[in-house]
Amino acid sequence: MDIQFIGENLLPGKIGQFFIVLAFAASLLSAMSYFFAARNKEIGDQSWTRIGRISFLLNWVSIIGIGATLFYLILNHYNEYYYVYSHSSKELPVYYIVSAFWEGQEGSFWLWAFWQSLLGTILIWKAKSWENGVMTVVAFSQVFLTSMLLGVEILGERIGSSPFILLRDALNLKEMAPIFADPENYKNYLKFITDGRGLNPLLQNYWMVIHPPTLFLGFASMVVPFAYAVTGLWEKRYKEWVKPAMPWALFAVMILGTGIIMGSFWAYEALNFGGFWAWDPVENASIIPWLTLIAGVHVMIAFKNTGHAFFTAIVLIFISFVLVLYASFLTRSGVLGETSVHSFTDLGMFWHLILYNVVFLGIPVVLLVLRWKELPITNKDEETYSREFWMFIGALVITVACIQVIFSTSVPVFNQAFGTKFAPPIDAIKYYNQWQAPFAILVTIISGFSQFLKYKRTDTRKFYSSLIASVVFAIVITAAFVYITNVYQNLMYILLTFSCIFAVLSNARILGQAFGGKRKLAGAAVAHIGFALLLLGALVAAATNKPISLNAANFIPVKDFEKVEKPGENIVLYKNEPKKMGRYTVTYTSDTTIAPNTFYKLNFKVIDEKTGKIKEDFELNPHVQVNEKMGLIASPDTKHYLTFDIYTHITSAPDKKESHEDHEGHREEENYKAPRIVNVATGDTLHTSSGIITVGGLNNQPKAKSLVLAPGDLAVGLPLEVNLNGKIYKTEPIFLIKGNNTFDFARNIDDLGLRLRFTKVLPEQKKVELQVYEKPQQAKDWVVFKSIEFPYINLYWVGTIVMVIGFLISIFRRQKEVGAV
Numbered sequence: 001m002d003i004q005f006i007g008e009n010l011l012p013g014k015i016g017q018f019f020i021v022l023a024f025a026a027s028l029l030s031a032m033s034y035f036f037a038a039r040n041k042e043i044g045d046q047s048w049t050r051i052g053r054i055s056f057l058l059n060w061v062s063i064i065g066i067g068a069t070l071f072y073l074i075l076n077h078y079n080e081y082y083y084v085y086s087h088s089s090k091e092l093p094v095y096y097i098v099s100a101f102w103e104g105q106e107g108s109f110w111l112w113a114f115w116q117s118l119l120g121t122i123l124i125w126k127a128k129s130w131e132n133g134v135m136t137v138v139a140f141s142q143v144f145l146t147s148m149l150l151g152v153e154i155l156g157e158r159i160g161s162s163p164f165i166l167l168r169d170a171l172n173l174k175e176m177a178p179i180f181a182d183p184e185n186y187k188n189y190l191k192f193i194t195d196g197r198g199l200n201p202l203l204q205n206y207w208m209v210i211h212p213p214t215l216f217l218g219f220a221s222m223v224v225p226f227a228y229a230v231t232g233l234w235e236k237r238y239k240e241w242v243k244p245a246m247p248w249a250l251f252a253v254m255i256l257g258t259g260i261i262m263g264s265f266w267a268y269e270a271l272n273f274g275g276f277w278a279w280d281p282v283e284n285a286s287i288i289p290w291l292t293l294i295a296g297v298h299v300m301i302a303f304k305n306t307g308h309a310f311f312t313a314i315v316l317i318f319i320s321f322v323l324v325l326y327a328s329f330l331t332r333s334g335v336l337g338e339t340s341v342h343s344f345t346d347l348g349m350f351w352h353l354i355l356y357n358v359v360f361l362g363i364p365v366v367l368l369v370l371r372w373k374e375l376p377i378t379n380k381d382e383e384t385y386s387r388e389f390w391m392f393i394g395a396l397v398i399t400v401a402c403i404q405v406i407f408s409t410s411v412p413v414f415n416q417a418f419g420t421k422f423a424p425p426i427d428a429i430k431y432y433n434q435w436q437a438p439f440a441i442l443v444t445i446i447s448g449f450s451q452f453l454k455y456k457r458t459d460t461r462k463f464y465s466s467l468i469a470s471v472v473f474a475i476v477i478t479a480a481f482v483y484i485t486n487v488y489q490n491l492m493y494i495l496l497t498f499s500c501i502f503a504v505l506s507n508a509r510i511l512g513q514a515f516g517g518k519r520k521l522a523g524a525a526v527a528h529i530g531f532a533l534l535l536l537g538a539l540v541a542a543a544t545n546k547p548i549s550l551n552a553a554n555f556i557p558v559k560d561f562e563k564v565e566k567p568g569e570n571i572v573l574y575k576n577e578p579k580k581m582g583r584y585t586v587t588y589t590s591d592t593t594i595a596p597n598t599f600y601k602l603n604f605k606v607i608d609e610k611t612g613k614i615k616e617d618f619e620l621n622p623h624v625q626v627n628e629k630m631g632l633i634a635s636p637d638t639k640h641y642l643t644f645d646i647y648t649h650i651t652s653a654p655d656k657k658e659s660h661e662d663h664e665g666h667r668e669e670e671n672y673k674a675p676r677i678v679n680v681a682t683g684d685t686l687h688t689s690s691g692i693i694t695v696g697g698l699n700n701q702p703k704a705k706s707l708v709l710a711p712g713d714l715a716v717g718l719p720l721e722v723n724l725n726g727k728i729y730k731t732e733p734i735f736l737i738k739g740n741n742t743f744d745f746a747r748n749i750d751d752l753g754l755r756l757r758f759t760k761v762l763p764e765q766k767k768v769e770l771q772v773y774e775k776p777q778q779a780k781d782w783v784v785f786k787s788i789e790f791p792y793i794n795l796y797w798v799g800t801i802v803m804v805i806g807f808l809i810s811i812f813r814r815q816k817e818v819g820a821v
Helices: 011-041 047-075 082-087 093-103 103-127 128-147 182-189 207-221 224-233 244-271 281-306 310-332 350-369 388-407 412-417 428-452 462-484 491-516 520-546 794-817
Strands: 152-154 158-159 571-574 580-581 586-596 598-606 614-620 622-627 632-634 637-640 644-652 677-678 685-688 691-695 712-716 720-724 729-731 733-736 739-744 748-749 752-763 767-774 783-792
Touching: 011 047, 011 128, 011 685, 047 082, 047 128, 093 207, 103 128, 103 207, 103 224, 103 691, 128 224, 152 733, 152 748, 207 224, 207 310, 224 244, 224 310, 244 281, 281 310, 310 350, 310 388, 310 644, 350 598, 388 412, 388 428, 388 598, 388 748, 388 794, 428 462, 428 491, 428 520, 462 491, 462 752, 491 614, 520 783, 571 580, 571 586, 580 733, 586 783, 598 644, 598 783, 614 637, 632 644, 677 685, 691 733, 712 752, 720 767, 739 752
Parallel strands: none
Antiparallel strands: 152 158, 571 783, 580 586, 586 598, 598 614, 598 622, 622 632, 637 644, 644 783, 677 767, 685 691, 691 720, 712 733, 720 729, 733 739, 748 752, 752 767
């Protein structure tokens, strides 16, 4: 007998599932139609192409329908759907609800499919003679992505995971809560489940709104140069594919690089990683295809100009997209569950993801084998003094660097596949930095001196005469830079600094030529300068960052604190009690709880020890969230200077609970100690543990929102100033005479734990009665924080911006060279 559940809205889910099936069917039809169109030798017959176009556009519309339906469910908190229940809650503001949309696997697959369908639609419009072959590949990739959303069972095997599965189908409610053992409660389960689990606290940041869409646009765009390369082999257009694929390859490099750097900035600005790059396995999985595509772009340029290195160029383009799929496998299969904070849990798509990888690896391998004898592979060796030779060497160095990263990142895969027990590196940052630094040196040196080389053959005398000046200038600037930044104690740091500065100077010379008329050189020079600055900033910030919250006592009075943090690098602050931290005086002045986050206000002052004058005064507002599953989730705040940053985050804090539970007849004074009752006159001062109170002259026209005066009423305000370590707090309690009754309007200064009441006027004594309430000393708030100084971190961010600008210039330049994308 079917159970009639109460309150469920099933129609939106059925519409969404219909769009999923339609998107899958349309992409499959499009792939088949374009395949037959590509095989059709009748030039005038466009029937298969028209079917392919219509079905792919139908796929795009269906993808939009899936997204619109899912967003409608999340926005309206339909918790009968498992995806909505798992990733959103009513507490989330709208912009975090957008983040909840792609927090889960299903939402992120939708995001990828959306971008890929949009790019495919553009290709239908722009690809011209390449449309049939290229769209066969794009539509076939779309078949796999949409199948990830199907969530249907065929022969006992589930294919994909639908975002429209019902909560009661995904979870056993009767096991989840005993109350649902009652059939009536089970039928009416939505009466008890009124809100979702909410968004992961680490993802409750504005970067989550923009970082994933950018990253997935980068992933999606990688399929386009792959599709052109496949089509070049398939249709035997071995040399032609490079020109239309080049703008797309540069676009993919730019967008994916921007997405990766956004993630880096998110980690630095919003997460408590203590830096901008942690060499997390999922970070590694995203940067590897980016680097291999950069290598591929350079070899494509060499092939286009000289005819050399065809095989290397096409293989790097193939492997870049396959590595994107491999990154998806690592992230989504659950294999990295214990080694990465970014990875998803396994939704039963392990073999589905493997199939996606194997098929798109198999396609280029089969084509290369079938076309091997026809490939335009030259037997003539490149000249050593030629640009294409060193571009090839640079690509080879990048590839070897990627092999090292991918091998180490794939340790969990090897363990699961072969039963081995290899351990991932204990200190990942140190491990990868040691391995990757030599590769970075080689790449930046090559990007520098190769600018002095010409394609095919270079005059050695001119080469060395041009090179020497840049080398000398680079040595002089390096000596000054390593001394200023204090990295001269490590030989590897000195070499990397030299290589980066040399690359900047060499490419700046080329940029100067571009301004002189050779504009086609500008994009590459700007991108190389940006990349070198990025590496230079990363080097200095990573090598010289240091904690400045030093604790000489090496003790924090918090239980088990030493198990999770280093006490010697953390400082405990008590509210309104300044503490010296290097050149700063830091005061924890207040905190504000906006559920579920608590924001702490830390005041930093730089005081001249001779004069006592305040030279600098600023506030940082790190915040924390206490999560039942994840413990204390800290988000930092950063003070930005031109040459360094002060990065501060909370490492321990008490649970914020009401100091006195509300009850019937509850009075606010119950949260305070017994009042201190004093008679004061204008100009009097009163010392308290929370500051010095100065009494001002009576105000006969006080103002307050809740103060309404009738004829004959008399209200008097008592202006007060509270001075705490030079910071002034102003307030004005009010005394009211209304008929034969007296009332008072108390005023609180929450930052100081003070409550002040003006309760009597004593005209004979020319004084007034003031009641001072203070919170108990033992309830005084505390917080433990850590501050890190990151020197010259702005070089990293400036380099990123410059690099993206360089890619944009190159894209526009390459776009002008080709009539079709």
